[in-house]
Amino acid sequence: MKKDKIVAVLLSLALVLGLAACGGNGKADTSGGAEDAAETAADAGSAEAKGTEPASQAGEQGRVEELTVAMTKDENTLTPFTYVTGTPGFDVMRFLYDSLFTVDADNEAVPWMVEDDYTVNEDHTVFTMTLKEGQKWHDGEPVTAEDVKFTFDYVKTQSAGRWITIASAVKDVAVSGNEITFTLAEPNPSFIRDGLADMRIIAKHLYEGETDGAAVENMGSGPYRLAEYVTGEYYTLEAVDDYFRGTPTVKTIRMPIVTDSSVTQQMLLSGEIAAFTGTVTPEVAATFEAEKDIELIRSEGFASTLLLFNCERAPFDNAKFRKALSMAVDLDELVEQVYLGMAAKGTAGHVKEGLAEYVAGLDYVHDIDGANALLDEIGYTERDGDGMRLALDGSEMDLEFLVYSGNTLRIRMAEILAMQFEKIGVRATVTSLDADTVDAMVWPDFDVASGRNFDLSMWGWSAPTVQKSGVIITMCHSDPAVGADNLGGYVNPDFDALADGYLASADLDFRKEANEKLQKLAAEDTPFVTLLFPDNLSAVNTSAYGGWVTAAGTGAFNIFSFLPQE
Numbered sequence: 001m002k003k004d005k006i007v008a009v010l011l012s013l014a015l016v017l018g019l020a021a022c023g024g025n026g027k028a029d030t031s032g033g034a035e036d037a038a039e040t041a042a043d044a045g046s047a048e049a050k051g052t053e054p055a056s057q058a059g060e061q062g063r064v065e066e067l068t069v070a071m072t073k074d075e076n077t078l079t080p081f082t083y084v085t086g087t088p089g090f091d092v093m094r095f096l097y098d099s100l101f102t103v104d105a106d107n108e109a110v111p112w113m114v115e116d117d118y119t120v121n122e123d124h125t126v127f128t129m130t131l132k133e134g135q136k137w138h139d140g141e142p143v144t145a146e147d148v149k150f151t152f153d154y155v156k157t158q159s160a161g162r163w164i165t166i167a168s169a170v171k172d173v174a175v176s177g178n179e180i181t182f183t184l185a186e187p188n189p190s191f192i193r194d195g196l197a198d199m200r201i202i203a204k205h206l207y208e209g210e211t212d213g214a215a216v217e218n219m220g221s222g223p224y225r226l227a228e229y230v231t232g233e234y235y236t237l238e239a240v241d242d243y244f245r246g247t248p249t250v251k252t253i254r255m256p257i258v259t260d261s262s263v264t265q266q267m268l269l270s271g272e273i274a275a276f277t278g279t280v281t282p283e284v285a286a287t288f289e290a291e292k293d294i295e296l297i298r299s300e301g302f303a304s305t306l307l308l309f310n311c312e313r314a315p316f317d318n319a320k321f322r323k324a325l326s327m328a329v330d331l332d333e334l335v336e337q338v339y340l341g342m343a344a345k346g347t348a349g350h351v352k353e354g355l356a357e358y359v360a361g362l363d364y365v366h367d368i369d370g371a372n373a374l375l376d377e378i379g380y381t382e383r384d385g386d387g388m389r390l391a392l393d394g395s396e397m398d399l400e401f402l403v404y405s406g407n408t409l410r411i412r413m414a415e416i417l418a419m420q421f422e423k424i425g426v427r428a429t430v431t432s433l434d435a436d437t438v439d440a441m442v443w444p445d446f447d448v449a450s451g452r453n454f455d456l457s458m459w460g461w462s463a464p465t466v467q468k469s470g471v472i473i474t475m476c477h478s479d480p481a482v483g484a485d486n487l488g489g490y491v492n493p494d495f496d497a498l499a500d501g502y503l504a505s506a507d508l509d510f511r512k513e514a515n516e517k518l519q520k521l522a523a524e525d526t527p528f529v530t531l532l533f534p535d536n537l538s539a540v541n542t543s544a545y546g547g548w549v550t551a552a553g554t555g556a557f558n559i560f561s562f563l564p565q566e
Contacts, residue, residue: 070276071255080200081213088277097200097220107552109193131178138225145175150204187506190469246564259406274544280537282340293543302463302553307529312489322526327371346530349519389425402457405432449480463553490527
């Protein structure tokens with residue numbers, strides 16, 4: 001399908017859906033007219049209507065020439081310095097940029113750009129490996145060990161906290177031919193998974209001398225190159241035929257940007273797209289399961305959904321106030337009413353049950369009477385005419401609750417949470433804004449050192465972030481270089497001291513004990529509330545493409561779905 005026709009179909013579909021399927025509350029109703037509109041758009045954009053062969057038709061060697069996969073959010077140019085966080089941006093960036101190790105479909109960290117015979121010394125401070133031969137940048141230049149060394153030096157000159165945290169742990173990178181040796185400042189048994197499988201490698205000849213990494217063009221060494229990007233409209237990915245891991249199985253991936261989840265789901269049902277980067281919402285799962293050419297893939301999810309507090313701003317600068325709000329939250333209601341049981345409840349230690357660092361016994365307690373008593377204790381006793389508590393200075397307390405306007409599940413969760421808070425006399429007004437605006441208020445420039453401007457927000461971290469060793473440290477340490485994911489600005493000197501000890505030790509028993517203490521501190525102080533971990537629900541069109549691979553902790557749109565299987 002031509003790019004301009006893709007955009008035209010999307011615009012017409014969104015317009016019809018907006019006019020025919022929106023109620024007075026501004027939320028889309030996916031029944032009736034929306035289905036008819038999707039069918040009309042599918043007919044208008046079908047291969048038969050245009051007199052061409054289907055875009056998914058395989059080439060001579062069984063290779064699919066073109067596939068359309070909707071991108072659920074505009075993520076800028078998808079370089080390591082314009083997007084460094086979770087779904088869908090980081091997932092798609094994996095198609096464009098490689099890392100020395102990768103997390104495979106079985107959720108294990110394995111060598112990727114390097115040979116299998118790497119070595120690690122006893123105290124986990126020296127990691128030695130050999131770069132594989134035959135790797136190239138998208139401009140044809142060879143990938144070298146010098147590029148790797150340059151990457152770890154360069155990222156420390158930028159503001160992207162995710163990479164700075166990784167690079168700052170490295171005291172020295174030595175290269176000799178294709179051999180690379182990392183020497184860490186402190187022992188880190190998790191450096192391969194948390195560092196080398198995460199850091200995207202960049203080209204020295206492209207970035208050298210450039211002070212602003214975000215201004216540099218998109219060019220990596222991954223299986224796909226970014227052929228075209230039009231802001232707010234679409235991405236086009238083109239396969240790298242001589243990719244060192246094998247020729248990708250789809251030549252061109254068209255990615256129209258469609259931010260409304262109801263629209264993407266209707267487009268999949270109509271056959272306009274083969275998949276989308278987001279997940280299927282639970283209420284329509286049965287609809288997809290009933291479709292002949294669509295497969296619904298359900299797997300355990302590790303991505304989190306959080307209730308964020310701005311810990312720098314009253315009343316959230318008081319840990320007891322935050323604790324009271326957490327006690328008002330009914331997680332069972334959220335799981336059943338919003339996710340129809342297709343999610344696991346969150347824990348006060350943040351780590352999901354079943355992961356290595358999970359600490360048992362840190363469950364949230366739903367206790368309305370206890371929450372009311374706690375708010376009374378800290379002085380929130382005055383009420384207005386509606387029974388809502390006033391601020392300590394006697395003024396009206398109306399907390400702004402930010403949420404993405406394109407995410408109907410989060411809007412629904414925020415509305416339920418606001419009603420739960422009313423039971424303890426706390427008024428919170430849900431404000432839905434476009435994702436970029438929310439991001440700029442919660443995480444400006446993707447750098448926690450840049451501050452924050454919000455009361456409450458609904459947030460989520462991707463599976464790789466949640467599964468990091470010591471993830472509670474990155475989310476709660478007050479030093480931005482260490483706590484790169486501390487979006488709420490939480491500060492606790494006792495937490496920081498214990499976290500520093502964890503990071504400085506290679507003793508696994510000590511780290512386990514310290515991790516338990518850190519999670520218990522976080523559970524008591526409640527810098528945020530981990531609400532739930534949704535299951536992964538991916539719906540894919542198997543008639544358009546049959547190579548979909550299920551990967552633990554992520555959806556079907558992953559690089560393993562597009563590389564030759566060994």
